[in-house]
Amino acid sequence: MDMEKWSSRLLIIFSGAILLQFIAFYNGFPLVYSDTGTYIYSGFDSFVPKDRPIFYGLLVKWFSLKKSLWGVVFIQNLLTSFVVFEFSKLIHSKLSAIQYIGITFFLVCITSIGWYSNQIMPDFFAPLLVLAVVWFLLVRKSHWLKKFLMAFVILAANLSHFAHLFLTSFLIIVIFLFYLLYKRKDSLVFFYELKSKLFLLATITVFSWILIPSIHSFYGGGLRLSKGSHVFLVAHLNEKGILKEILDIHCDTPTLENCSLCKDKNELPKDIDGFIWSGTFLERHGGWDESEEQFSKIIRLSLSSPHFLASNIFYSFVYSFAQLPHIEIGEGLTAYNEHSAPYGQVAWRFPNELNSYLNSKQNNYNGVNLTFDSLNIFHWIVQINSIFLILFILANKERIKITRQHIWLIYFLGISILGNALVTAGLSAPYTRYQSRVMWIIPLLVLLLLFHYRKNIWKIVRTNTE
Secondary structure (H helix, E strand, C coil): CCHHHHHHHHHHHHHHHHHHCHHHHHHCCCECCCCHHHHHHHHHHCCCCCCCCCHHHHHHHHHHCCCCCHHHHHHHHHHHHHHHHHHHHHHCCCCCHHHHHHHHHHHHHHCCHHHHHCECCHHHHHHHHHHHHHHHHHCCCCCHHHHHHHHHHHHHHHHHCHHHHHHHHHHHHHHHHHHHHHCCCHHHCCCCCHHHHHHHHHHHHHHHHHHHHHHHHHCCCCCCCCCCHHHHHHHHHHHCCHHHHHHHHHCCCHHHCCCHHHHHCCCCCCCHHHHHHCCCHHHHCCHHHHCHHHHHHHHHHHHHCHHHHHHHHHHHHHHHHHHCCCCCCCCCCCCCCCCCHHHHHHHHHCHHHHHHHHCCHHHCHHHCCCCCHHHHHHHHHHHHHHHHHHHHHHHCHHHHCCCHHHHHHHHHHHHHHHHHHHHHHHHCCCCHHHHHCCCCHHHHHHHHHHHHCHHHHHHHHHHHHC
16 A cells, blocks of 8 residues: 555544544543543552453553543544444445545444543443454455554453453354354355464454463462452352352352351342442452452352353343343443542542543533433434344345345344343343443444445335335
8 A cells, every 4th residue: 555545544544533532522521430440540550450450551551641531532532443444444445535534423423432432441442343353354455554453452452351352252253153154165255364364363362361361460460360250250140149049058058158148148239239339248248359269169159050050141141132222322421520439540640630520521510411311312213223224235135236245244243242242241230331332333334334335225215115
């Protein structure tokens, strides 16, 4: 690619990033979540949190240059714009700059894309890793720098959150099964060197599983994925009602004779928040560290019993389908003023930005705050119409002359969105932010297919209306 084309693409990607950043400009400051404080704290003080990887906290420190959180969201928007642009060119090779800017503007105004790319949270990585995986699978030839950046997106996403690592692993398994089923058929004709690409993606994923505990060991957190996985797993068993059943059966046996949870088995919290975050329940039962021995026994019982294992799998699927319609924008984007973790970290690490932080709409300055009711109505309308348009395209695939590559892409992205629900609900409980962060992929795909097949689709519409 010559220098003129490189300059043109960089300008388009940069313009897309500025459009994405409009959400932060509108708010008056980068968006924060209740977990933002922990990420900033862990990154700046170089310690491994109990409940999450350290890597995203380190990214915040590096991207901010220890000066401004605006640098973090700008790089997040730049990465988002880059991945969306390259994915878009892969689907609709004749995509013009005006079309891309129009698509980006539409996504910013009506979908969740900007509400995550402008948050000091790793959630924005989830949809990017899905699109990056697709890009690797379908691209024929590309510059080494693009491949490096796409690989970085997947690796950084995996290292930033356990849900992303499980999602990538899920997608690799799906692709491998697809390869085994169709490798002897001509259905794979649209793939280019699928075997080597699958090996590359699997290598990145395996490397991520190794790198997380290695980074944690380097920063004094021990050679382990998570210091608090036992707490989350037991809290999840409690959310599903399985913990109570285990305690009822085993509290009178030697296996759990010293388990402190047995004393409170009839007064267990109703949800994960109550078990871990709200009140003093976790502290009364050993906290993050002292609870590991007794919680590990409960986890082993849940895995060794066919009954408990089947119940866990069943409710994980139930939670996954319950997760799917939870797509509203704005969950957790409330005011975080004095005494909150985000406020404390901004005041400590970025004192020059504290006034901007307090004056933001999110923090309800002068009674003006962020509201999402109207936006979510439009968001639901866009999502429902996008799904109907995809069904229309699939139902008329012969008349539209849609390629097998694009049909496969529709199905794979659908599986990816389902996989996101399966992973997040399996690790936690249904929350709107988990699913809304990836849902902008659907209208993006629809817009690209409409641009690509607009002539054939228009013929069908005109014929049906005459």
